[in-house]
Amino acid sequence: MRHLMxxxxxxxxxxxxxxxxANDIEKHPEKYAHACDGKKLATLFYEPSTxxxxxxxxxxxxxxGNIFGFSSxxxxxxxxxxxxxxxxxxxxxxxxxxxxxxxxxxxPMVASAVSSIPVINAGDGGHQHPTQTLTDLLTIxxxxxxxxxxxxxxxxxxxxxxxxxxxxxxxxxxxHVTFVFISPEELKVPEYIKExxxxxxxxxxxxxERIEDVxxxxxxxxxxxxxxxxxxxxxxxxxxxxxYILNNxxxxxxxxxxxxxxxLPRVNEISVEVDKDPRAAYFRQVQYGVYVRMALILTLLExxxx
Ligand code: NCD
Numbered sequence: 001m002r003h004l005m006x007x008x009x010x011x012x013x014x015x016x017x018x019x020x021x022a023n024d025i026e027k028h029p030e031k032y033a034h035a036c037d038g039k040k041l042a043t044l045f046y047e048p049s050t051x052x053x054x055x056x057x058x059x060x061x062x063x064x065g066n067i068f069g070f071s072s073x074x075x076x077x078x079x080x081x082x083x084x085x086x087x088x089x090x091x092x093x094x095x096x097x098x099x100x101x102x103x104x105x106x107x108p109m110v111a112s113a114v115s116s117i118p119v120i121n122a123g124d125g126g127h128q129h130p131t132q133t134l135t136d137l138l139t140i141x142x143x144x145x146x147x148x149x150x151x152x153x154x155x156x157x158x159x160x161x162x163x164x165x166x167x168x169x170x171x172x173x174x175x176h177v178t179f180v181f182i183s184p185e186e187l188k189v190p191e192y193i194k195e196x197x198x199x200x201x202x203x204x205x206x207x208x209e210r211i212e213d214v215x216x217x218x219x220x221x222x223x224x225x226x227x228x229x230x231x232x233x234x235x236x237x238x239x240x241x242x243x244y245i246l247n248n249x250x251x252x253x254x255x256x257x258x259x260x261x262x263x264l265p266r267v268n269e270i271s272v273e274v275d276k277d278p279r280a281a282y283f284r285q286v287q288y289g290v291y292v293r294m295a296l297i298l299t300l301l302e303x304x305x306x
Contacts, residue, residue, distance in 0.1 A: 019292070050265065051265075053101070059294040098120065100122055135292050136167050137292075139284065140220060142288065143259050147177075158188060163263040179198065180205070186240060188207060219259075247273060
């Protein structure tokens with residue numbers, strides 16, 4: 001039995017197969033409409049979510065399966081003091097697979113150690129968000145045609161943004177990927193990612209503060225929200241929250257075929273005027289998230305569709 005804790009749990013070849021499956025689902029959704037008839041997905045969300053939870057639920061429904069779960073710790077027995085380990089032992093008796101989001105780093109890993117069903121990490125604190133990364137990889141591969149030879153700018157809260165941490169790890173495995181980290185001093189990408197991933201593998205990267213300085217060189221601009229819930233004090237959040245606002249003026253500096261991505265939710269970091277720009281890919285990214293989660297559920301449940 002397999003779980004998904006980190007995007008690196010899949011080899012590059014396995015990831016290719018998963019993304020191929022997601023593209024086939026996109027082209028022929030009807031082929032997969034009953035692939036999970038009679039199967040159940042539990043969504044255990046101890047932290048707020050719109051896209052990730054609904055996208056998992058839509059994915060399972062598109063496969064003909066059923067869903068149930070909770071969407072906040074307050075509405076689960078966590079409020080009575082039940083441990084994650086006990087909850088997952090119990091959920092293993094009800095469901096065939098589960099997706100868990102938790103504010104504590106490592107909680108889904110703890111669950112996977114005692115679970116008798118596949119556990120998917122749907123975001124653990126400021127650590128990782130592997131299914132967002134699968135979504136991002138599918139979006140990049142589908143819209144740019146490749147996962148190598150790319151210059152990717154990651155902008156905003158690179159310190160607390162788990163989507164950034166997972167995506168850097170995943171893209172670092174492809175040839176000739178250059179990272180441009182765009183953030184204020186206080187929200188720089190953590191040292192452990194620079195040391196363990198980038199420096200260890202000799203992967204080129206640079207860190208800048210002004211988005212305008214690097215815009216013309218980017219193939220992808222990955223915007224992120226300042227992660228208010230992970231700040232220790234509100235004053236810092238207020239000072240940093242509007243540090244970057246992408247608008248049409250800044251978009252004019254970019255290549256014609258650059259794409260703008262964002263895991264969403266957006267707050268102020270992308271002005272709504274950018275939504276009309278054909279290079280804005282963040283809503284298409286949401287649709288890819290459903291296809292890739294369908295592919296992931298099929299893969300972890302070992303369901304084959306001919
Ligand atoms: C992200 C998350 O939860 O980390 N959202 C998502 O799952 N699409 C990004 C965010 O909350 O800023």
